Amino acid sequence: MSRLAAPLWFAHALRVQRGPMPWSAVTRGALAAGPLLLAGVGTGHTARGVLAAIAAMLAGINDRPGSRRVSVKRLGVPALAGALGLLAGTYAGQGLAAVPLTLVLTLLGLVAGGISAVGAVASATGTQVLVGAAIGAGMPAAESGWQRALAFLSGAGWLLVLRLALPTPGSLAGDFRFDGERAAVAEVYDAIAALLDAVGGERATARRAALTAALDHAQDALAGPRLRRYIGSAAERRLHAQFAAALPLAEAATALFWSGEPVSARTAEGPRRLAAAVRGNTSPGPLPAPHRSAPALRALDDALLHAAEAFDRGEGADRGLVGRRRGIGSALRAALGTGGREYGLRVSVCFGAAAAIAQALHHTRWYGQHQHWYWLPATTVFLVKPDLGPLASRVLCRAAGTVLGALVFAGLAALLPRPAGLIALVTVCGALVPVATRHFAAQTAVVTVLVLALVMAGGEPQASVSRIGETLLACALVLLVGHLPMPRERGGGVRARLAAAGSAAHAYLVHVLGESDDHAERWALRREAYRTLAEARTAIALAAAELPALARHTAGTDAVADALERLVDTTTACAVHLDDTGRLAPRHVRQLWDALDELKLPQGEVPLPAAV
Structure with a gap:
């Protein structure tokens, strides 16, 4: 039983x-x-x-x-x-x-x-x-x-x-002003290493979600207000460069996650050394190179080389990339x-x-x-907030x-x-x-x-x-x-989050299959796709934990989020594969069409590379 x-x-x-x-x-x-x-x-x-x-x-x-x-x-x-x-x-x-x-x-x-x-x-x-x-x-x-x-x-x-x-804690290692930013960027490299360790295993999906959360946190940390808009301090430029260097690493790690084939323990050692270098504000030293036996592994090796160069010179960050915010x-x-x-x-x-x-x-x-x-109206303000739980x-x-x-x-x-x-x-x-904010x-x-x-x-x-x-x-x-009935408004928050995630996923897919050489734009679109998807998943999880009378209005939305997640993961794998070979493998094309069919997205609006 x-x-x-x-x-x-x-x-x-x-x-x-x-x-x-x-x-x-x-x-x-x-x-x-x-x-x-x-x-x-x-x-x-x-x-x-x-x-x-x-x-x-x-x-x-x-x-x-x-x-x-x-x-x-x-x-x-x-x-x-x-x-x-x-x-x-x-x-x-x-x-x-x-x-x-x-x-x-x-x-x-x-x-x-x-x-x-x-x-x-x-x-x-x-x-x-x-x-x-x-x-x-x-x-x-x-x-x-x-x-x-x-x-x-x-x-x-x-x-x-x-x-x-x-x-x-940790604020004395480098510039005092950027201790929070430094910790956030280091957590990104740690999350990349953890995902590489879990590729092909049962915990891989959770590790990929943790990488998204770490990237979101670091992006927010680096998007804070600046005293000088265009020219920051050397420490700030270095942190932006280190975050920008993590983006191709995260992309390659996600492509390896999509393939589902385990990699050697040596593969995760480079990102771990980069994480330690960010925390200690030091040089990472020589980084072990992974085997270049597959497109995603070659992309990871190239990204590690790029990261080592970025750490050494502390320049080269695209400030618009890490500072991009949603407008009014x-x-x-x-x-x-x-x-x-x-x-x-x-x-x-x-x-x-x-x-x-x-x-x-x-x-x-x-x-x-x-x-x-x-007291009574002030109490209702906190009670009615959906972001505090069901x-x-x-x-x-x-x-x-x-x-x-x-x-x-x-x-x-x-x-x-x-x-x-x-x-x-x-x-x-x-x-x-x-301390008490951990539980309502x-x-x-x-x-x-x-x-x-x-x-x-x-x-x-x-x-x-x-x-x-x-x-x-x-x-x-x-x-x-x-529990009052509000026609056409029930589950509106979840539907709005899913709609935003779907739009971001579609924009990312169109950019990748359009064979654009603008990698900074691609990484920004990828960040937005995963970020909006994470927000949608949070809203869905809260809605699912409501009482049945409310939870039924968002039934089935988790399946839509799963399909969007598969589409974005497949798009990332396509981007890495196109960079390496210039064409998509049959597995990429098949999974793209499967995801588009599941989401009922019009395939005619998605431009296929000429090499397909």
Whole structure:
């Protein structure tokens, strides 16, 4: 008898992200929210200190591993949006009655929800603008809107200063500014070596996916803002050259993966030495050459030779290749497309309904003396975010984390002195936020303790019971709205991701079979094809883990992603083979037609090389 498997939505709720302990982020967290609250209390501006600590906490949630320069956008853009939301919410709350205020917040939810569908930074931006608007509208304060926004910006700005100034592990090996970029590029070479080791084995597919993730991470790290647009430092040029040298290596390794024939252990030694050279900021020395017995192996040998030359001179990178970003037009299409419309409508309904319910309950006995009706709409903002996991999973995690955090705080609040004990508790929770982000329930528990401590430090009574009640009400609201029928919008996010992946795969295939000599363009198209495919797979996996009523709307999309993946892998193998022989083998042609037939793509739109 086979063992019963847990439902996907429940299994997802138990899943914890793994990785090394982020000690640098823990240090920054300890130096952010708690000291900011202490400064506010010590100077007699407690309310501003609370707002600064809230901003630092939200920035800490976005403080993920990566390069310093990318952190400017990852932390700064959402913080700026949060300050603007706080500013708008404050003036709207002061000047509008309950009904017009609810309508304004509902409209803001529609816009912010659509923007959130663009990408990770846009999602954090939409979240913070709504949280800021809810706090501004619902938190009573004597300060003006611009004073509150300035306090919010100062809190997030302080954490960003810490991110840019404090050293991280490995930052002393070479230029201090580029430790995150250096680690990201080294991980690409390690991923290439791991794929070569796994060629022909059961783990090869997972290793190829890991290579895509490493390339995406490095591309993002190198695309951060620059002080000088055209002429960077020697260290920056060297890193760009090293990343560009990894692209033909990744292409050759993918072609070997497609062939399915194992290679010798010697083949992976060269990329490993290149990874060590990137990390240590040293020369790789002589690289062992693989056997040149097949087109993909010859391509790998040529790529290793090119990499050795690039490492020695530290030049030759195509800055446009590694810095290519999706434009405003692409972002608008994502925000206004099916995925953006679906998410925007749900955020709008949840946020607006939560604001209306909270204001209706504001003066009832259930709320008592606690002046924080903004908690309910702010909670729905996090609950309605699909990038935090399937709906049922995140609701379960949010409820469990809130109950745990509220009970822990209730016990600590009875023992700790005020305000010193509360400031110490905020400091500890700030340090725990980067670790707790690995699981939504753990993050919720830590944030709950931190927020309740800030509320009490601001002069309000202990609010654990009302916090639990409001969270459970928000969970019920989001579950209800999440299952409301929305004709022609169900699964829109997954379909939009698949459509983008299909377009990118088609553009890559047309370029390769068109026999263009522009290798930089080919590698850029290949990156976009694999990147959009990885995004589609992530969206499909989340949708599959929803409750059956929602998961059925995206049934079968994983098969489409599998077919697209085979098409892109085959296209990569074709590119390498055409470079070496000038013609395609029968196996290449057969698998191309099979993939096109499976995807129902018109073969007449694909130009065949003259040598076929």
